Amino acid sequence: MVYLALLLLFIVSYSFYYFGKNRALKIKFTGDQKLASLPDYYGYFLVLVVFLPSLIIWFILLLYKSNFQELYVMSPSLFPDIAQWSDAKFGLIMNKISNLALIVNIPEADLLKGQTSLLNMSSESELIAAKNLASFDNIYGWSIVIVFILLPVILGLSVSRLINQKLNVQPIVEKTIINIIRFSSIVAILVTFGIFFSLIFEAIKFFQYVNFADFFFNTAWNPNRAWVISSGETVDPEILKDAFGWVPLLTGTLLVGSVAMFVAIPLGLASAIYLAEYASSKVRDIAKPIIEILAGIPTVVYGFFAALTLAPMLKNFGDSIGIDISAESALAAGLAMGVMIIPFVSSLSDDVIRSVPNSLRDGSYALGATKSETIKKVVLPAALPGIMGSFLLAVSRAIGETMIVVMAASLRANLTFNPLEPATTITTQIVTALIGDVEFENPKTLVAFALGLSLFVMTLILNIIAITIVRKYREKYD
Amino acid sequence: MTNIKKRLSAERRFKFYGQLGVFLSLLFVTLLMLKIFTTGSGAFFRTTIEADVFFDPNFMQVDKNSSDKEISRASFEALADSVVNYNFKDLNEDQFIKVREMFTRRFDYQLRDYFLDNKDDYKKTVKLKITASSDLDQIVKGNYPRNVPEAQRKINDYQLSILDELNKQERIGSTFNFWFFTNGDSRDPETAGIWGAIMGSFYALMVCLAFAFPIGLFASVYLEEYTKPGKITDLIEVNINNLAAVPSIVFGLLGLGMLIGVFNMPFQVPLVGGLTLGFMTLPTIIIACRSSLRAVPPSIRHGALALGATKTQTTFHHVVPLALPGTLTGTIIGMAQALGETAPLLMVGMVAFVMEIPGGPLDPATGLPSQIYLWSESAERGFIEKTSAGIMLLLLFLIAMNLTAVLIRRKVEVKW
Numbered sequence: 001m002v003y004l005a006l007l008l009l010f011i012v013s014y015s016f017y018y019f020g021k022n023r024a025l026k027i028k029f030t031g032d033q034k035l036a037s038l039p040d041y042y043g044y045f046l047v048l049v050v051f052l053p054s055l056i057i058w059f060i061l062l063l064y065k066s067n068f069q070e071l072y073v074m075s076p077s078l079f080p081d082i083a084q085w086s087d088a089k090f091g092l093i094m095n096k097i098s099n100l101a102l103i104v105n106i107p108e109a110d111l112l113k114g115q116t117s118l119l120n121m122s123s124e125s126e127l128i129a130a131k132n133l134a135s136f137d138n139i140y141g142w143s144i145v146i147v148f149i150l151l152p153v154i155l156g157l158s159v160s161r162l163i164n165q166k167l168n169v170q171p172i173v174e175k176t177i178i179n180i181i182r183f184s185s186i187v188a189i190l191v192t193f194g195i196f197f198s199l200i201f202e203a204i205k206f207f208q209y210v211n212f213a214d215f216f217f218n219t220a221w222n223p224n225r226a227w228v229i230s231s232g233e234t235v236d237p238e239i240l241k242d243a244f245g246w247v248p249l250l251t252g253t254l255l256v257g258s259v260a261m262f263v264a265i266p267l268g269l270a271s272a273i274y275l276a277e278y279a280s281s282k283v284r285d286i287a288k289p290i291i292e293i294l295a296g297i298p299t300v301v302y303g304f305f306a307a308l309t310l311a312p313m314l315k316n317f318g319d320s321i322g323i324d325i326s327a328e329s330a331l332a333a334g335l336a337m338g339v340m341i342i343p344f345v346s347s348l349s350d351d352v353i354r355s356v357p358n359s360l361r362d363g364s365y366a367l368g369a370t371k372s373e374t375i376k377k378v379v380l381p382a383a384l385p386g387i388m389g390s391f392l393l394a395v396s397r398a399i400g401e402t403m404i405v406v407m408a409a410s411l412r413a414n415l416t417f418n419p420l421e422p423a424t425t426i427t428t429q430i431v432t433a434l435i436g437d438v439e440f441e442n443p444k445t446l447v448a449f450a451l452g453l454s455l456f457v458m459t460l461i462l463n464i465i466a467i468t469i470v471r472k473y474r475e476k477y478d
Numbered sequence: 479m480t481n482i483k484k485r486l487s488a489e490r491r492f493k494f495y496g497q498l499g500v501f502l503s504l505l506f507v508t509l510l511m512l513k514i515f516t517t518g519s520g521a522f523f524r525t526t527i528e529a530d531v532f533f534d535p536n537f538m539q540v541d542k543n544s545s546d547k548e549i550s551r552a553s554f555e556a557l558a559d560s561v562v563n564y565n566f567k568d569l570n571e572d573q574f575i576k577v578r579e580m581f582t583r584r585f586d587y588q589l590r591d592y593f594l595d596n597k598d599d600y601k602k603t604v605k606l607k608i609t610a611s612s613d614l615d616q617i618v619k620g621n622y623p624r625n626v627p628e629a630q631r632k633i634n635d636y637q638l639s640i641l642d643e644l645n646k647q648e649r650i651g652s653t654f655n656f657w658f659f660t661n662g663d664s665r666d667p668e669t670a671g672i673w674g675a676i677m678g679s680f681y682a683l684m685v686c687l688a689f690a691f692p693i694g695l696f697a698s699v700y701l702e703e704y705t706k707p708g709k710i711t712d713l714i715e716v717n718i719n720n721l722a723a724v725p726s727i728v729f730g731l732l733g734l735g736m737l738i739g740v741f742n743m744p745f746q747v748p749l750v751g752g753l754t755l756g757f758m759t760l761p762t763i764i765i766a767c768r769s770s771l772r773a774v775p776p777s778i779r780h781g782a783l784a785l786g787a788t789k790t791q792t793t794f795h796h797v798v799p800l801a802l803p804g805t806l807t808g809t810i811i812g813m814a815q816a817l818g819e820t821a822p823l824l825m826v827g828m829v830a831f832v833m834e835i836p837g838g839p840l841d842p843a844t845g846l847p848s849q850i851y852l853w854s855e856s857a858e859r860g861f862i863e864k865t866s867a868g869i870m871l872l873l874l875f876l877i878a879m880n881l882t883a884v885l886i887r888r889k890v891e892v893k894w
Contacts, residue, residue, distance in 0.1 A: 003838075063741055174790040178704065184696030185714070188764060191757045192717050195728060198735035270499025278496055291503045296876065298818030300847045301514070301869050304854045308862065309513055339506045346503070370485055372492035393723070400725020402821035403847075407854060427727050431824055438827075440739050452731040456724060463723045 005148040006058075012149060013051045016156045020046035020163065027165050036168035045169040048176050049159045050152040057147045065140065073097060073133045078125040096122070100130035199456060202440070202449030209443040210240050215450065218245030221413035221424075223433060226444040244447055246454065248413040252330065252423035256405060257398040259334025259419050260341060264394055267338075268345025269387070275346070276353040277375055288350070295343035303407030306336035311408055323420065328410035330423040337404050344394040352386030353379060385473035392466035396459040402427040426451050514873075518866030521658055524668055525615040526607035527581065528649040529565045533557070533593065533600050540593075542600035549594050554586035561589070561608075566640070576637050582609040582668045607651055612667035612860030614641065618650060622859065632859070658867065662833045663849065667860025670853070672868055674835045678748050678828065678843030679817060685752025685839050686759060686816050691809050693756075694763030695798075698805075701764075702771040703793045722761035729758040730825025738826065745827040749839040754822045759812035766808020770801040803890040807883045814879040818872065820847040846872050 024035060024042035061068070074094065076082050085093075100122055103115045122130070163169075207215070209226075218241070225243035271291060275284050311332035318325030325331065356379050364374040380387070410422030411432055433448040440446070535541065537556040540549050559578065563569065566577050582588070585608060592606060593599070613632040616622045618641075628635050644650050661671025705711050733754030737743045743750050774797050782792040823829060829848040836843035844852065850872065853865040 181696040181700040188697040274496025
């Protein structure tokens with residue numbers, strides 16, 4: 001229904017374009033009078049008048065549907081003591097009423113046994129509320145029809161009466177368009193600030209429960225200690241002292257990341273050097289896109305591969321040579337992640353190596369150096385800032401990678417630097433914290449935002465350093 | 479002389495390392511694909527057991543005159559049990575349970591669906607291919623080893639003997655698994671399908687497109703055409719470039735904290751998932767749009783302005799249409815990225831068990847990658863091949879989207 005209405009809104013807007021244009025063209029002129037604007041603009045003018053308010057009202061209706069629903073259903077006339085209800089009770093009753101609403105209009109004969117007993121258990125006012133809720137969708141649907149058809153038509157028709165030859169709509173239309181696109185770029189910037197502030201606000205809430213120092217310097221991570229806390233309850237930070245210690249997560253993240261870089265740097269750099277310096281253009285044209293496929297494969301695929309193929313394989317291999325390798329070792333996750341970031345290293349390094357001018361190579365050859373000596377002594381040093389930049393970007397990618405570690409790494413925190421042991425990472429713990437009930441007033445959920453903030457800051461710093469290195473130390477050859 | 483030899487062998491070694499690097503990287507791509515395709519291809523077929531079904535009035539609550547509605551509400555559980563007894567004579571209670579376990583738990587639905595289409599078979603006996611349970615299916619496909627001790631197997635020795643007997647009578651067959659493409663998720667691997675997840679991803683991508691494309695395009699038009707280079711533009715530029723490198727899980731937290739926490743939007747729905755993916759793809763789209771707007775030569779703008787067009791007319795009649803193909807390729811690549819992204823969906827709850835096919839962006843749903851994640855976490859053996867098959871579909875969609883982008887770039891994009 002909403003889609004149909006939205007389609008109708010488009011049709012209505014489109015026809016108002018012609019309506020406005022025709023209306024402008026039909027104006028009778030005397031003498032050398034002219035239209036103030038091009039006829040098209042009268043069409044655009046009406047489209048804007050018709051389209052924008054409807055769209056804005058629709059967004060509000062869509063965003064606050066559940067609020068309107070609650071306002072309509074939970075009226076104080078039905079439930080006189082509603083003001084004293086706790087949030088939990090409110091949610092419970094609302095839930096019951098939504099269940100009732102599904103069955104309240106079905107004839108009794110068609111009801112299943114459980115449904116009849118639910119009806120019998122409900123109070124009179126709950127039944128009325130349920131009937132209201134059942135009719136709400138209807139009302140909501142009609143209000144959308146009004147917003148999408150009636151409102152635009154009335155607005156369009158009444159505004160179109162204003163059209164005469166003296167009304168210069170062109171500046172109005174152009175200003176509105178500029179404001180729309182200005183608004184869009186503000187939205188794009190707001191996303192950044194949105195990230196920052198939503199992380200900050202929730203993290204501040206988290207630090208009301210947990211000491212700052214306990215979070216950053218404690219080595220114990222036992223988030224299930226927070227499960228005893230009910231939402232909104234204030235607790236003594238001492239209880240949570242050993243619950244949220246960030247250190248083992250950081251070491252785990254760095255451990256997995258190091259394994260990944262151990263794979264990605266040699267392989268990526270070797271591929272980049274070979275493709276840029278040795279390979280014929282035919283080999284390059286085939287091999288480069290295939291390697292880049294590795295970056296396009298969704299991370300959930302690597303996670304599946306790491307958890308189901310790589311980890312058992314490593315464990316069996318370890319058993320056969322007498323080393324104990326955990327099934328959730330940092331090694332398996334790190335290896336898969338390393339394969340994933342090979343292209344990040346190779347593509348960027350390849351570009352940088354190729355941008356080193358040939359005159360440098362020729363000079364080196366002229367002095368009698370072999371190709372590999374030229375690469376090692378001349379090309380790589382010249383390309384070093386770019387290559388370092390690509391490493392840093394790859395590291396930031398590895399730190400923020402989620403699915404591989406969620407699927408292949410451990411959930412239990414373990415302060416270790418041994419890649420054969422299980423380890424957990426920041427991203428894994430963010431996901432774990434948000435599984436199950438999300439309660440915005442409880443440290444077990446809020447910790448996700450504190451972790452997210454630390455992740456955001458870390459990747460941001462890495463990126464800024466990478467970009468600065470690339471910009472500042474880039475050799476300029478032309 | 480030795481020096482030269484050393485240097486030359488160092489040269490050869492160096493080149494070899496390079497070749498090794500490329501070779502290993504290519505090997506990983508091949509291995510990954512091979513692994514996925516060999517494990518996943520099984521999911522497109524399901525094992526069936528041929529059974530004689532007698533639509534016995536004693537075990538049915540409906541007859542051939544019943545309306546479709548009555549039939550779909552009736553239970554066929556008793557009939558399913560009778561079919562087992564009818565085909566395997568003289569079973570004791572334990573044996574009966576074991577044989578019943580060899581068929582899918584949705585045996586009765588299959589009978590009901592057949593009866594809905596063939597009411598005339600009432601009181602008749604027909605041969606039907608009943609779907610086998612996932613455990614049996616895995617044994618038949620050879621994914622389960624048969625030669626492990628009985629206690630470690632889900633199919634015991636008695637069931638294996640029945641299976642071998644059925645095999646001898648050529649009653650074990652295999653059909654194309656339509657359910658995989660038409661069903662929603664299920665607790666039983668044999669009836670689990672991916673369609674619900676595909677629709678969930680589709681709605682999320684539509685929301686993502688509706689949000690990110692106009693905003694991204696307009697924002698880049700504003701930044702490229704209406705602002706002068708300066709401190710503020712620089713700030714925005716740095717801002718957007720950094721945004722592109724923020725881990726996707728942080729965007730998920732934004733979706734959770736902002737859309738669900740502040741704006742009170744519902745959990746689990748593609749609308750929120752799509753908006754979150756939209757935040758994530760916005761920088762990608764803006765960067766692509768800006769570079770294609772920048773590629774439009776200034777002479778076009780000067781020409782239009784010289785003919786008396788206003789700034790807005792120049793931009794929207796000349797510059798934007800010329801840059802459109804480039805912005806489209808950028809958008810499609812951004813959408814492909816969004817399709818493969820799992821972490822943001824996890825954050826906004828699009829990883830629940832959802833049986834129903836979502837009918838719109840406000841219905842609870844999972845996405846394609848999050849469905850893959852859900853299945854991969856499942857303990858049931860039969861879900862492993864479903865996971866791989868899901869991955870195959872996901873990769874197929876990604877390849878299709880990227881190919882479209884490449885085609886647009888080759889055919890439509892204007893080169894200056």
